[in-house]
Amino acid sequence: MCRPEVICAYPISPQTHIVENLSQLVKTGELAPCEFVNVESEFAAMSVAIGASATGARAYTATASQGLLYMVEALYNASGLGLPIVMTVANRAIGAPINIWNDHSDSMSQRDCGWIQLYAETNQEALDLHIQAFRLAEELSTPVMVCMDGFILTHAVERIDIPSQAQVDAFLEPFVPRQVLDPDAPISIGAMVGPEAFMEVKYLAHAKQMSALELIPEIATDFRQAFGRESGGLIRSYRSEDAETIIVALGSVLGTIQDTIDELREDGMKIGAVGITSFRPFPLEQLRAALAGAQRVVVVEKALAVGIGGIVSANVRMALTGIALHGYTVIAGLGGRPITKRSLRNLFLEAAEDALEPLTFLDMDWDIVNRELARMASSRRSGPHAENILRDSGPVAAGPV
Amino acid sequence: MFQVRIHGRGGQGVVTAAEMLSVAAFHEGRHAQAFPSFGSERTGAPVVAFCRIDDREIRIREPIMEPDALIVQDPTLLHQVDLFGGLHPEGFILINSAKSFDELGLGEFVAGFRHERLLTVPAGDLARAHTGRPVPNAALLGGFAALSGLISLDSLAQAIRERFAGEVGEGNVAAAQAAHAWVADELRELSGASAG
Numbered sequence: 001m002c003r004p005e006v007i008c009a010y011p012i013s014p015q016t017h018i019v020e021n022l023s024q025l026v027k028t029g030e031l032a033p034c035e036f037v038n039v040e041s042e043f044a045a046m047s048v049a050i051g052a053s054a055t056g057a058r059a060y061t062a063t064a065s066q067g068l069l070y071m072v073e074a075l076y077n078a079s080g081l082g083l084p085i086v087m088t089v090a091n092r093a094i095g096a097p098i099n100i101w102n103d104h105s106d107s108m109s110q111r112d113c114g115w116i117q118l119y120a121e122t123n124q125e126a127l128d129l130h131i132q133a134f135r136l137a138e139e140l141s142t143p144v145m146v147c148m149d150g151f152i153l154t155h156a157v158e159r160i161d162i163p164s165q166a167q168v169d170a171f172l173e174p175f176v177p178r179q180v181l182d183p184d185a186p187i188s189i190g191a192m193v194g195p196e197a198f199m200e201v202k203y204l205a206h207a208k209q210m211s212a213l214e215l216i217p218e219i220a221t222d223f224r225q226a227f228g229r230e231s232g233g234l235i236r237s238y239r240s241e242d243a244e245t246i247i248v249a250l251g252s253v254l255g256t257i258q259d260t261i262d263e264l265r266e267d268g269m270k271i272g273a274v275g276i277t278s279f280r281p282f283p284l285e286q287l288r289a290a291l292a293g294a295q296r297v298v299v300v301e302k303a304l305a306v307g308i309g310g311i312v313s314a315n316v317r318m319a320l321t322g323i324a325l326h327g328y329t330v331i332a333g334l335g336g337r338p339i340t341k342r343s344l345r346n347l348f349l350e351a352a353e354d355a356l357e358p359l360t361f362l363d364m365d366w367d368i369v370n371r372e373l374a375r376m377a378s379s380r381r382s383g384p385h386a387e388n389i390l391r392d393s394g395p396v397a398a399g400p401v
Numbered sequence: 402m403f404q405v406r407i408h409g410r411g412g413q414g415v416v417t418a419a420e421m422l423s424v425a426a427f428h429e430g431r432h433a434q435a436f437p438s439f440g441s442e443r444t445g446a447p448v449v450a451f452c453r454i455d456d457r458e459i460r461i462r463e464p465i466m467e468p469d470a471l472i473v474q475d476p477t478l479l480h481q482v483d484l485f486g487g488l489h490p491e492g493f494i495l496i497n498s499a500k501s502f503d504e505l506g507l508g509e510f511v512a513g514f515r516h517e518r519l520l521t522v523p524a525g526d527l528a529r530a531h532t533g534r535p536v537p538n539a540a541l542l543g544g545f546a547a548l549s550g551l552i553s554l555d556s557l558a559q560a561i562r563e564r565f566a567g568e569v570g571e572g573n574v575a576a577a578q579a580a581h582a583w584v585a586d587e588l589r590e591l592s593g594a595s596a597g
Contacts, residue, residue, distance in 0.1 A: 153463050157420045159427055246577040255460030340463045 001168045002086075002134045004060040005175075006052035008037040010045045012067040013100045014150035015090040019062055023230065042067035046074035046085075053083040054189050056180040058134065065092035066104045072110065075143075077285045079114025079205050081190055082179070084137035084144070086130065087115075087210040091251070091302075091369040092150040093335045097386040101336020102150040104250065107279075108311050116144040116212055117280040118232065119250040123153050125277075128231035129164075132219050134172055139215060140208045141178040147279075149252040151336065163227055171226045209281040215280050234283035237290055240264060240272030245352050246294040247273040248287075248316055253300065253332070253339050260344040267296055276312070287319040288365060296326035298351045300344075300362075302333045311361045326354055332362035368392050402455040403551055404465045409445050409474030411449045412444040414538035417564065418472065422542055424560035425552040426454040447482055454551065472545055473497060474524075474537050475596035479505060491515055493549050495584075497537045499523040517591050520548055520584055527579045532572035539565075541579025547584035556580050 007026065009019040014277040026036040039045045045061045053058040063071065068089060078085050081322035089107045093099040107117055118133060126148040133144040148154060179189055185250075193201050213234065230236070238258050240246050245259050254275040264271050274290045276283070291297050297320070299313035308314070310329035317327060328351055333339045343363050350356050368389055375383045405422060416437040421435035423433035431454055438449040449463040466486070472491035473484055479496075488494070490513060496502075498521040502511050511519050522544040531540075539561050546552050557577055564572040568590035 015459045152436065156434060156462075157423050158434045158459070159432055256462050259461045338463045340466070341461060 001165060002060075002131055002172055003058065003164070003174070004031070004034050005057035006035050006037060006049065006059045007031075007061065008045045008048035008052070009061045009063065010039050010042045010157050011066060012042070012064050012092075014092060014102075014154045015064045015067075015088065018088060018090070018154070019200060040069045043074055044069040046071040046078060046087075049085045049087075050074060050078050050081065050083055053078075053085050053177075054081070054179070056175065056177045056182070058138075058175040059083075059085045060087065062088035064090040065094055065100075066118065068106045068110060069094065072113070075113045075115060076108055077190075078143045079201070082141045082204065083142050084175070084177075086133045086137055087143070087145045088126075088130070089145050089147045090150040090154045097335075099305050099335040100150075102152050102302070103334045103336065104147070104302040105304070105334070107145060107147045109396045110145075111280055111311070114142070114209075114281065116140075116142060116209060116278070118144065118146050118216075118278055119276065120146060120148040120153065121159050121236070121252060121254045121275055121277070122160075123148075123156060124229070125231050126153060127160060127162070128223065128227070128229070128237075129277075131168055131172055132216075132223055132232045134175075136212065136215060138175055138177075140212060142205065142208045142212075144286055147251065152252045153323070161227075161229070165389070169228060171223065212278070213281050216281075232277060234276075234278045234286050235290060236275045236277060238273040238275070240274055240290060242270060242292075243272030244270040244295045245272075245298065246291055246296070246349065247271070247298050247300060247348065248291070248312065249273065249300045249330075250276050250279060250312065251302070253302070256339060256341055257344060259301070260341050260348060262340075263345065264348060267354060269348075271352070279312075279315075282315050282318075284319045287316060288323070291316070291320060291325075292323050294325055296328065296351060296354065298328045298348070298356070300330045300332050300339070300347075302331075302398065304331050304334060318349075328356045328358060328360065330356075330360045330362055337363060361376060365393070370374070402453055402459065403470070405452040405454075405470045405472065405551075406465045406468040407450045407452070407472045408478055408482070409448055409538075410444070410478070411446045411448050413448075413474045414423045414536050416450045417476055418474070418538035418542055419452040421539070421557070421560040421564055422452045422515065422545075422552065423454070424563060425542070425546075428556040428559050429458055429552060432459050433578075436534035437444045438464055447478060462566050468492060469548055470494070470545070470551070474541060476500075476505060479507070485510070488514075490566045491518070492546070493518045493521070493547050495496075495541060496521045497524040497528065497541055510569055514536040517588065518548070520544070520587055522580050522583055522587075524576075524580055527583070528573075528576045531579060532569065532574040539573035540576040540580040544584040546577075547588065554578065 023036050025031045042063050049059040049061045093103045094105045118129050129146045136145040301312040305311045313329035419435040423435035426433040434453045453459050473496040476498045524540035525535040527540045528537050529535045558574045561573045
């Protein structure tokens with residue numbers, strides 16, 4: 001629909017069917033003149049995207065988790081070179097332990113690599129964000145990753161409105177590169193830059209993201225006018241205007257959070273939510289305005305900064321400097337653990353009483369954790385954590401190995 | 402909102418069943434959401450898939466823990482996995498089997514539920530008869546349509562044909578129709594028996 005010219009991707013759960021279906025469309029000619037390039041790894045995928053984009057082709061790829069990590073060097077290359085590649089990240093946990101299920105640790109690990117990061121709340125928004133992403137990327141000449149929760153969104157079948165090709169064409173014009181490798185008008189892209197200019201070149205990526213803080217809402221407004229629905233933007237508030245407790249989150253969990261909020265509102269609780277769609281650039285001003293009136297902010301996030309705690313909450317904190325309110329970090333859903341309305345309801349009720357610890361892990365089985373810590377304390381050869389815990393928690397029968 | 406949980410094993414089309422159910426509801430102008438609960442994908446491993454149907458937008462994303470209906474594609478799961486967890490007391494159960502609930506060892510268990518909402522149907526056999534393969538998903542959905550009235554056979558047939566082309570689609574539609582008729586007969590008997 002966005003008329004990509006080069007698609008190059010390496011399969012990884014839970015992104016595989018995206019790429020399989022795209023390759024099928026290329027094969028049937030539906031995407032002509034798009035070229036699908038088979039690559040041997042994610043690092044190769046991003047490298048091919050870089051090469052393609054540098055020659056002026058609209059380039060797209062998709063990955064998740066370990067695949068995103070495998071291409072990290074190339075991610076920084078793409079953003080440093082200012083190439084408007086769009087990539088879907090089907091959010092999935094990072095091993096060890098090996099885990100194919102959803103959380104945000106993959107994209108969060110790359111939050112500072114210079115790519116714009118947009119998080120889709122629904123499959124409709126995932127579709128819409130890709131259309132907006134190409135326009136955003138090409139206007140600024142900077143890469144954009146569209147994050148969508150693995151399995152929860154990628155493998156969900158739900159009702160969406162697919163725009164017509166004509167509608168998309170009217171919204172997304174053909175790619176006009178700001179820089180292009182062309183033998184007829186030769187330039188170089190990718191010069192080495194020493195101390196005399198590195199800071200300035202590097203700053204450009206930041207400058208572009210700062211201008212995206214204005215461009216993203218503009219594109220969302222244009223999108224609403226062209227397609228008739230709200231999609232994208234920097235943040236989205238839900239019943240938060242008069243809320244005393246505001247929940248902040250990214251991605252599909254916002255749907256469950258909204259249902260929970262509706263229930264608690266019926267019980268008279270003044271609670272609302274703010275979803276962050278654009279995580280990079282981080283909308284400091286908009287969040288400050290949306291959260292300043294609350295008594296407390298609860299950030300529910302699907303990633304853990306080992307050694308310190310929350311990632312999103314640390315960023316949200318920056319938006320609240322000088323504002324006195326209670327802030328709570330809740331780490332939830334790591335490795336695909338379902339985030340349930342029931343658990344959220346209890347969590348929000350505790351938050352409203354300010355009965356939460358500053359850092360909470362939702363639905364954590366502390367018995368298992370403490371048992372493993374005790375095992376470590378009691379014996380030097382205490383064994384591998386994952387295997388021990390699996391034996392403890394039952395999926396693997398205990399017995400002679 | 403109506404919540405359906407489908408249990409089976411990898412290779413039996415459990416995920417496809419949930420998707421076809423959601424598409425059938427979509428064709429009736431309703432909102433629907435279908436998604437799987439994965440383990441590492443392998444043939445034979447227990448698989449659970451979920452389908453929510455509603456007349457308003459479905460925002461919730463958690464696995465279905467309090468289903469209104471259960472569809473069990475593989476009865477060998479019955480005493481191995483907790484299939485019935487959270488089932489609403491007014492809920493529907495449809496099990497792929499030629500045996501009755503009693504014969505399946507569930508006689509005591511079902512005492513607390515509405516007996517006219519609990520049925521077995523030999524979906525695998527019907528599937529084999531109409532498609533040549535004992536993949537019971539389409540047939541079970543046909544039976545479920547008759548049991549619950551949640552979706553019409555027509556919408557289901559449309560969803561099946563969209564998913565499976567040509568002869569395969571037609572065979573699955575025929576299996577669904579056969580299971581639908583089978584369940585409808587059973588329900589008539591049950592209501593006749595209780596009326597008598």
